[in-house]
Amino acid sequence: MKNTINNFSFQIIGYGHYAVTYTSPKTGKVWVKTTTDMELIDATKNSCIPTQKALNQLKSFVKK
Secondary structure, three states: OOOOHHHEEEEEEEOOEEEEEEEOOOOOOEEEEEEOOHHHHHHHOOOOOOOHHHHHHHHHHHHO
């Protein structure tokens, strides 16, 4: 199953800090992780059309 930006939610928690929530579309399980990686945020949240590669990178990051 392909990831979509809808599987993620982003909450700004400070300057350059985001809490990223990933919800599995299959199981409904939720993972949350804080990031300061603005390149990854720009490639996903701030992109008009995020690539599958960027979404997979974000998913891997959040689930670690």
